[in-house]
Structure formats: C-alpha cells, structure tokens
Amino acid sequence: NFLFARASLILLLCCLTIKINLCCFGTDSSIRKLPLEGQLRFDDIHYAGKDFGNRYQFLPLAVMHPKSVSDIATMIQHIWKMGPNSELTVAARGHGHSLHGQAQAHRGIVINMKSLEGREMQIHDGRLSYVDVSGGELWINILHECLKYGLAPKSWTDYLHLTVGGTLSNAGISGQTFRHGPQISNVQQLEVVTGKGEVVTCSEKQNSNLFYSVLGGLGQFGIISRARISLEPAPVKVKWIRFLYLDFQTFTQEQEYLISAEKTFDYIEGFVIKNRTGLLSDWRSIFRSHDSIHDSKFESDQKTLFCIEVAKYYKHNEINDANQEVEFILSQLSYISSTLFVAEVPYVDFLDRVHSSEIKLRSKGLWDVPHPWLNLFIPKSKINTFAKEVFGNIMVDTTDGPVLMYPINKSRWDDRTSIVLPSEDIFYLVAFLSSAVNSPKNSDSLRNILSRNRRILEFCESTNLGVKQYLPHYDTQEEWKAHFGSQWDNFVQKKLFYDPLAILAPGHRIFQKGV
Numbered sequence: 001n002f003l004f005a006r007a008s009l010i011l012l013l014c015c016l017t018i019k020i021n022l023c024c025f026g027t028d029s030s031i032r033k034l035p036l037e038g039q040l041r042f043d044d045i046h047y048a049g050k051d052f053g054n055r056y057q058f059l060p061l062a063v064m065h066p067k068s069v070s071d072i073a074t075m076i077q078h079i080w081k082m083g084p085n086s087e088l089t090v091a092a093r094g095h096g097h098s099l100h101g102q103a104q105a106h107r108g109i110v111i112n113m114k115s116l117e118g119r120e121m122q123i124h125d126g127r128l129s130y131v132d133v134s135g136g137e138l139w140i141n142i143l144h145e146c147l148k149y150g151l152a153p154k155s156w157t158d159y160l161h162l163t164v165g166g167t168l169s170n171a172g173i174s175g176q177t178f179r180h181g182p183q184i185s186n187v188q189q190l191e192v193v194t195g196k197g198e199v200v201t202c203s204e205k206q207n208s209n210l211f212y213s214v215l216g217g218l219g220q221f222g223i224i225s226r227a228r229i230s231l232e233p234a235p236v237k238v239k240w241i242r243f244l245y246l247d248f249q250t251f252t253q254e255q256e257y258l259i260s261a262e263k264t265f266d267y268i269e270g271f272v273i274k275n276r277t278g279l280l281s282d283w284r285s286i287f288r289s290h291d292s293i294h295d296s297k298f299e300s301d302q303k304t305l306f307c308i309e310v311a312k313y314y315k316h317n318e319i320n321d322a323n324q325e326v327e328f329i330l331s332q333l334s335y336i337s338s339t340l341f342v343a344e345v346p347y348v349d350f351l352d353r354v355h356s357s358e359i360k361l362r363s364k365g366l367w368d369v370p371h372p373w374l375n376l377f378i379p380k381s382k383i384n385t386f387a388k389e390v391f392g393n394i395m396v397d398t399t400d401g402p403v404l405m406y407p408i409n410k411s412r413w414d415d416r417t418s419i420v421l422p423s424e425d426i427f428y429l430v431a432f433l434s435s436a437v438n439s440p441k442n443s444d445s446l447r448n449i450l451s452r453n454r455r456i457l458e459f460c461e462s463t464n465l466g467v468k469q470y471l472p473h474y475d476t477q478e479e480w481k482a483h484f485g486s487q488w489d490n491f492v493q494k495k496l497f498y499d500p501l502a503i504l505a506p507g508h509r510i511f512q513k514g515v
C-alpha cells in the first residue's frame with residue numbers, strides 16, 4: 001500500500017510538472033503569434049520587475065511595447081479567451097514610480113505604456129480648453145506642449161515625471177488640490193481597454209460608470225490608453241514662499257484658513273521638520289530670506305517646526321497685483337516673521353521643482369535606494385491626536401526624507417470615483433517620504449523606517465482615527481476590505497463587470513486571477 005501510494009504521488013507530481021510546462025510553453029507560443037504593430041519582448045524584461053519603491057521585484061514573462069490601442073486590446077482579448085485556467089495577468093506600467101510592485105505582473109505581461117507616449121497631443125483652445133494625451137504620456141511633456149499655446153493643466157502632482165495613467169489610477173494630488181480638486185477631478189474623457197479587451201470611450205455623459213470606476217481605480221477596471229485633460233490659461237511666473245511655526249495649532253489653523261479664504265494662494269502645502277540641522281541655510285540656496293538680519297538668529301536644530309509652503313502665480317504684467325495680494329494674505333497670518341523666505345521663479349521651474357532634487361540625488365547615487373513611503377489621509381478632527389503621538393513620540397527626526405502635511409477639502413472631489421477618502425469634509429495628507437540609506441549611525445535604515453511606519457499604522461488603528469492610506473498597499477484581501485469599508489461591495493461588483501477574470505493590475509494583490 002505504501003509503495004503504491006508513493007508511486008501515485010510521484011506520478012501525480014510528474015503530471016503536474018508536465019502540465020505546468022505545457023501550459024507555460026503553450027501560453028508563450030500563443031502570445032508570440034499575436035498580430036501586433038508593436039513589439040513583445042521576452043529578453044529585456046528586468047526593468048519591468050522594479051519600481052521606485054525598490055522593495056518588490058517580480059519578473060514578468062514578457063514586456064509588450066504597444067504601438068496602438070489595438071495592440072493592448074489584442075493582448076487582453078487573447079488572455080481573456082484563454083479563460084481562468086491560464087495564469088497570465090497584465091499590468092500597465094507607466095513610469096514605474098510605484099512603491100510596492102503595483103505595476104508588476106509576476107510571470108505575466110507588463111505593458112510599457114510609455115511606448116504610446118509619442119502619439120500626438122491635441123490641444124483644443126476654446127471655452128473649455130483641453131488636451132488629448134496618451135495614457136503613457138509624462139506630465140512634464142504635457143506641460144511643455146500646453147505652454148506653447150499659453151495653456152496648462154490645472155491640477156498637478158509635486159513631481160511631473162509620472163504618467164497620466166499612473167496618477168489617474170490613484171488621484172494625483174498636490175498644492176493645487178484644495179482649489180481644483182485632484183487630477184481625477186480634471187479629466188473630461190477617457191479611452192479605456194477593459195479586462196475583456198473591449199476599447200471603450202467614456203466620460204461623465206458616456207459610459208459614465210466605467211469613467212468613474214477607472215478614476216482612482218488602481219488600474220483594476222481598465223487600462224487608460226487616452227485621456228482628455230482640462231486646461232486653463234498658464235501663468236508665467238510664481239512667487240514661491242515658505243514660513244515657519246513652532247506651534248502646531250496655529251500652523252493647522254492657518255493652513256485651514258488659507259484653503260478656505262476667498263483671497264488666497266494658488267498652491268498650498270506644508271511640512272513637518274524635526275531635529276534638522278542647517279535647514280534655513282539649505283533654503284537660502286533657493287530662496288531670498290525676507291529678513292536677513294533676523295533669519296540668521298533663527299536656529300532650526302533640536303526643534304519640531306511646521307512649515308507652510310505657498311505659491312502665487314502671475315503673468316509678467318501682473319507683478320504689482322501679485323505683490324499686493326501676497327502682502328495682504330501674509331498680513332493675516334502669524335508665522336515667525338524672521339522665517340519668511342520668498343523666491344520668484346518661472347512657472348515651469350516651480351512645477352518641476354522635485355526634478356532638480358532628483359538630479360542631485362542621482363548624482364550621489366541616492367535615487368535608486370529603497371523608498372518605504374507611507375501616505376495617509378487623516379480626518380481634520382483627529383489631526384491633533386495624530387500629531388501629538390506621531391510627531392511627538394514615534395518620529396524621532398525627519399532626516400530620512402521630507403514629511404509633507406497639508407489640508408484638502410473634499411468638496412473638490414467627485415464621490416463617483418473609486419478613491420477611498422476619510423468621512424470628514426476636510427482631511428490632511430501626511431506623507432512620510434523616506435529614503436532608506438544606511439549610515440554609521442543608522443546601519444539598518446530600511447528596517448527602522450518600516451518599523452516606524454508600522455507603529456504609526458498601529459497607532460491609527462488602535463485609536464480608531466478613521467485614517468485612509470493614499471497610494472494604498474496591503475497584503476491580504478481582508479485588509480483591502482477594511483480599506484474600502486462600505487465601498488468594498490461596489491468595488492467587487494465593478495471588478496466582476498469590467499475585469500471578471502482579474503487579469504488587470506495584479507501587483508496591488510486585491511484580487512487573484514480566476515477567483
């Protein structure tokens with residue numbers, strides 16, 4: 001009996017191995033034969049198993065470089081027709097600036113959306129100006145193209161070397177969000193390839209369920225091949241201003257005042273600084289200090305400081321008005337006067353400001369390091385409790401990267417999109433943008449940052465702060481369920497409708513193929 005059982009087991013294992021091999025070989029050969037305008041590469045795949053987070057590495061079977069939307073549709077239709085027995089999944093990859101492998105597809109197909117990038121951008125300058133762009137287009141290219149017509153998108157991210165499809169799958173937020181809403185509130189139309197390989201044009205009026213599902217939908221319902229982005233007349237220059245507070249209450253009250261005041265700035269953000277040495281001398285390289293006598297006496301060392309960062313846009317002939325408005329708004333605030341820093345920079349330089357840091361970090365080999373980032377949306381009523389524990393106890397310093405913090409008003413968001421937000425009308429983004437770089441003082445930087453992040457999340461959970469992750473990342477479906485809360489059932493229904501086999505965006509680990 002024992003021998004018989006052993007022989008059966010060996011036979012079973014052999015059959016399974018043969019089946020897996022046949023399956024992979026079959027898959028491989030069938031996708032090789034697809035009639036594509038672009039390329040399917042099985043050799044140059046290593047970059048598609050990496051991302052900015054630099055912590056998750058899953059290699060795909062192949063990378064597709066589509067020339068057209070039909071290439072994407074052909075690939076997905078083919079995999080859809082293979083049914084649930086095939087393991088193949090598909091991840092759209094924009095610029096690969098995900099943090100936790102969200103644009104990766106283990107042994108699946110990664111679609112390099114940037115190969116669609118070259119498709120011509122079409123600008124419509126009218127009552128409702130817009131630009132039609134490819135889903136793989138970088139925001140920096142859109143900016144340069146629109147400026148040729150004196151126009152620009154209204155809502156941005158802090159960093160522009162990201163693709164349209166990548167940010168619209170999340171939300172796309174920055175200091176303009178309080179006024180214009182996130183990037184997903186500034187889209188007029190999309191062209192989407194669903195998980196069945198159908199190419200669908202959608203907007204508020206046409207196939208609106210798909211339109212709102214895809215916006216903030218973490219790539220789960222379709223691949224954005226084209227987007228129509230709202231534009232406004234572009235400014236030319238920017239007054240870029242920073243000032244500091246020692247008192248957290250005053251800092252948040254004044255940030256909240258600024259996002260709701262009638263006369264206010266065009267961009268409002270802020271950050272938290274703890275135990276940073278030489279902060280103000282760093283700023284002096286970019287900014288002109290407003291009060292050169294006093295600022296030299298202000299020391300940032302050993303303190304927890306709160307900075308408001310704002311910007312006022314203007315055209316060349318509007319400089320006097322801009323100066324007056326800035327002076328008026330600043331006169332309403334009670335920051336530490338000797339810490340007012342002002343710079344006047346071209347609009348493009350302001351929007352592309354993070355790229356200058358990227359160049360510096362790259363030259364020191366500090367860009368391609370692990371980035372264990374944590375982005376949280378915190379309800380306004382809980383921000384004091386959060387700050388007291390997190391900035392007061394858990395966070396020792398901000399030497400491993402900036403900690404952004406600014407309020408956002410929900411009225412500019414559309415609740416038909418898929419993004420999950422806290423329940424209150426105003427909530428804060430708090431973003432811990434850490435880089436894990438070992439030093440003699442900190443020989444296990446990554447582990448320390450991950451442990452700090454875990455403590456922050458555990459605190460939020462145990463005190464029931466109603467916090468939601470932005471750019472969310474979870475390991476289990478239970479955690480995803482908790483993240484979506486009352487929106488979960490609707491999210492699952494939409495998945496069953498648009499991507500029933502769970503072919504798309506496997507890197508988020510929300511659904512498993514065929515389940």
Ligand code: FAD
Nearest residue numbers: 094095096097098135157158159163165166172173219224
């Ligand atoms: P990828 O990493 O390539 O993809 C991200 C996700 O979107 C994946 O799930 C992928 O499958 C999916 N996806 C990609 N393209 C498409 C498509 N065409 N259709 C459907 N799904 C698609 N975010 C902000 O909101 N505000 C910021 O200020 C901000 N600053 C950042 C600064 C830096 C330095 C970095 C690295 C990230 C920043 N982010 C910010 C986060 C960023 O918006 C997201 O990580 C975004 O997804 C990255 O875009 P990407 O083109 O690199 O996308």
